[in-house]
Amino acid sequence: MKILVCISKTPDTTAKISFTQNNTKFNGDGVQWIINPYDEWYALVRAIELKEKDPSTIIHLATVGPADTDPIIRKALAIGGDEAIRVNADSADSYYVAAQLAEVARQGGYDLILTGKETIDYNGSSIGGMLAELLDLPYISLAVKFELSGTTATVTREIEGGEETDEVRLPAVVSCQKGVAEQRIPNMKGIMSARTKPLKVVEPAAVDTLTSIVSFELPPAKAGVKLVPADNPAELIRLLHEEAKVF
Amino acid sequence: MSVLIFIDHSDGHVKKASFEALCYGAALARQLGTTAEGILLGTVSSDLSALGHYGVTKIHQAALEALNHLDAQVYARIIADATTATGATVLVFSNNVNGKAVASRVSARLKAGLVSGAVALPDTANGFVVRKNVFSGKAFANVSLNTQIKVIALNPNSYPVREGEGSAEVVPLSVTVTPRVKVVSTTQASGQVPLTEAEIVVSGGRGLKGPENWGMIEELAKVLGAATACSRPVADAHWRPHNEHVGQTGIAIAPNLYIAIGISGAIQHLAGVNRSKVIVVVNKDPEAPFFKAADYGIVGDAFEVVPKMTEAVKKLKGMG
Numbered sequence: 001m002k003i004l005v006c007i008s009k010t011p012d013t014t015a016k017i018s019f020t021q022n023n024t025k026f027n028g029d030g031v032q033w034i035i036n037p038y039d040e041w042y043a044l045v046r047a048i049e050l051k052e053k054d055p056s057t058i059i060h061l062a063t064v065g066p067a068d069t070d071p072i073i074r075k076a077l078a079i080g081g082d083e084a085i086r087v088n089a090d091s092a093d094s095y096y097v098a099a100q101l102a103e104v105a106r107q108g109g110y111d112l113i114l115t116g117k118e119t120i121d122y123n124g125s126s127i128g129g130m131l132a133e134l135l136d137l138p139y140i141s142l143a144v145k146f147e148l149s150g151t152t153a154t155v156t157r158e159i160e161g162g163e164e165t166d167e168v169r170l171p172a173v174v175s176c177q178k179g180v181a182e183q184r185i186p187n188m189k190g191i192m193s194a195r196t197k198p199l200k201v202v203e204p205a206a207v208d209t210l211t212s213i214v215s216f217e218l219p220p221a222k223a224g225v226k227l228v229p230a231d232n233p234a235e236l237i238r239l240l241h242e243e244a245k246v247f
Numbered sequence: 248m249s250v251l252i253f254i255d256h257s258d259g260h261v262k263k264a265s266f267e268a269l270c271y272g273a274a275l276a277r278q279l280g281t282t283a284e285g286i287l288l289g290t291v292s293s294d295l296s297a298l299g300h301y302g303v304t305k306i307h308q309a310a311l312e313a314l315n316h317l318d319a320q321v322y323a324r325i326i327a328d329a330t331t332a333t334g335a336t337v338l339v340f341s342n343n344v345n346g347k348a349v350a351s352r353v354s355a356r357l358k359a360g361l362v363s364g365a366v367a368l369p370d371t372a373n374g375f376v377v378r379k380n381v382f383s384g385k386a387f388a389n390v391s392l393n394t395q396i397k398v399i400a401l402n403p404n405s406y407p408v409r410e411g412e413g414s415a416e417v418v419p420l421s422v423t424v425t426p427r428v429k430v431v432s433t434t435q436a437s438g439q440v441p442l443t444e445a446e447i448v449v450s451g452g453r454g455l456k457g458p459e460n461w462g463m464i465e466e467l468a469k470v471l472g473a474a475t476a477c478s479r480p481v482a483d484a485h486w487r488p489h490n491e492h493v494g495q496t497g498i499a500i501a502p503n504l505y506i507a508i509g510i511s512g513a514i515q516h517l518a519g520v521n522r523s524k525v526i527v528v529v530n531k532d533p534e535a536p537f538f539k540a541a542d543y544g545i546v547g548d549a550f551e552v553v554p555k556m557t558e559a560v561k562k563l564k565g566m567g
Contacts, residue, residue, distance in 0.1 A: 011382075013383075013495060013514060013515055013518065014514050017382045017385045017386050019386075037495070037496070041496075093360075094351075094361065094363075095354065095355060095358070095360070095361070098355060099355075120382070120383050120495065120518070121381065121382055122381050122388075123363075123364055123380060123381060123382075123383060124351075124361075124363050124364070125342075125347045125351070125363060125364075126347070126350070126351035126354065126361055126363050127351075128351070129319060129323075129347070129348050129349070129350070129351025129352045129354075129355070130351045130352065130354060130355035131355075132319070132320065132352060133320075133323060133351070133352040133353075133355035133356050134355050136320075137320075138318070138319075138320050138427040138428050139319045139320060139348060139352065140319075140428060141319065141344070141347060141348040142344055142347075142348075144489075154431070157344075158344055158490075158498075159257070159344055159345075159433065159435070160257065160262065160264075160343060160344055160441040160443055160444065161435055161436050161439060161440075161441030161442070161444075161490075162433060162434050162435035162436055162441075162490070163433070163434050163490070164316070164430060164432070164433040164434075165430070165431040165432045165433070166428045166429065166430055166431060167428070167429045167431055168427060168428050168429070169427065177496070178489070178492075178496045178497065179489060208358075209393075210354070210358065210359065210360035210361070210392070210393060210394045211360040211361065211362065211390050211391060211392055211393060212390070212391045212393060213388050213389070213390055213391070214376050214389040214390070214391050215388070215389045216381070216386055216387065216388050216389075217386065217387045217388075217389070218385075218386050218387075219385075219386070219387065222539075222540065222541075222542065223542070225528070225538045225539070225541040225542065225543065225544045226542065226543050226544070227538075227543075227544050227545065227546060228543065228544070228545050229545075230545050230546060230547025230548070230551070230552060231547075233545060233552050233553075233555040233556045233559055234555065234556075234558075234559035234562075236527070236543055236545060236556065236559075237556055237559035237560055237563060238559075238563075239543060240504065240525070240527065240543065241563055244504070244525045244542065244543070246446075246447065246503045246504040246524070246525050247447060247471060247472075247504065247560075
């Protein structure tokens with residue numbers, strides 16, 4: 001079993017969001033960067049669990065980003081995985097990233113490709129689907145449970161107001177979210193061994209971008225909370241009905 | 248150069264998010280001076296021609312039972328083929344569970360620019376620029392789609408549904424399908440509004456002290472016709488089921504009204520609810536960070552405040 005886990009670098013959840021260059025670029029000054037939580041906590045950890053069950057499993061990590069992505073991919077290797085591949089390019093848009101990852105996947109011949117359900121910066125939720133299409137593979141999105149039996153995966157996915165359990169023959173692409181695995185903290189052994197694990201840097205394939213970001217905007221500041229005295233909840237209901245008109 | 252709208256359904260019913268997508272797509276077609284058509288894969292119990300009320304002139308339907316469950320690969324192929332056959336230049340999906348899976352595949356298949364999480368109609372004055380949520384609701388990006396065919400996945404609850412007149416012609420699509428994903432089972436909470444489709448959500452946190460105290464949350468939700476939700480610690484402690492967990496690791500929602508009771512408002516929680524149009528916070532701690540993100544609030548004991556809110560709603564609605 002050979003698994004590819006796609007890793008993205010994102011600003012920390014608590015990072016202050018601001019923009020530079022006339023609101024066309026994210027302002028990374030003073031921002032702490034992390035592994036996209038869905039990639040780390042769910043996709044990567046589930047792959048590690050599968051390797052713990054079957055030690056012959058090989059896990060590769062792939063990311064698209066310039067050299068400053070290396071600390072993130074090393075951190076991912078400290079949690080687990082055998083080697084990493086970094087495509088040396090800026091992640092220009094989701095299609096560009098998916099096409100680069102598809103190239104990595106074609107070279108590696110993987111049985112299973114895992115991604116997080118979305119990145120917490122662009123919230124596109126589109127890499128897994130694009131990757132599956134480019135590789136002509138089945139895609140199961142928003143998995144909350146993933147089990148493997150031979151070459152058949154049983155995946156429970158979120159649907160509106162419930163869950164659906166699917167069976168699919170590998171190879172396949174699965175996007176992961178909470179429920180698939182539990183977050184792990186890298187231990188000292190992992191951190192030490194990550195330093196010597198291979199991190200292969202490959203140059204990007206020639207791929208077009210399909211979209212571009214014209215500008216960013218911050219939402220208008222909230223007017224501030226209107227407080228209603230605790231002894232008069234009926235006034236709150238009146239305001240919601242007559243002023244906010246939400247019911 | 249028409250607009251083609253993907254109509255998602257389950258249990259024989261068109262989803263609310265798809266009515267939004269239909270209205271959005273129809274408005275976009277008017278803006279572009281063209282027509283809007285729908286595409287539905289599978290079967291529903293209602294009369295599809297009535298979807299004309301939402302502004303579409305045609306519904307392309309592949310009426311196969313096998314299509315009632317999503318296989319994103321199969322769906323993407325049929326929709327991409329229909330796009331080519333109808334000459335559509337804009338594809339509209341809801342950015343809901345199925346929409347996300349299919350829109351991304353169709354985008355890659357047609358090499359058509361995708362914007363997922365759109366919150367407004369495109370600006371077509373100079374190019375084709377669509378506004379979307381980024382950074383988990385903390386900012387917007389204006390994204391230019393630079394390809395001839397464009398794919399838009401519209402965030403649920405960000406475009407109003409308006410029903411008008413009209414009838415749609417139902418055109419059968421002849422397709423052959425060989426799904427590679429086999430559906431083994433589905434579980435669906437019955438009789439409840441799915442969280443992502445709810446216009447009002449009442450949510451409880453650790454301040455409620457235990458699962459035995461959820462009765463008053465459910466009461467308030469019931470009189471408001473709302474869905475219930477919870478914070479992460481509550482789901483992790485198994486006070487409430489995981490599918491009620493809203494926040495960054497749970498479900499992201501954008502209802503018209505979000506009422507947070509006994510939730511302090513950690514940044515991870517806010518990331519899942521900050522797109523709500525109106526936020527109400529009830530918390531006995533005046534320093535709770537949630538008040539900074541709220542529109543209305545009560546600093547007080549939930550156990551006293553919430554039953555009174557329920558009473559006030561009942562009175563207002565004449566529910567005695």
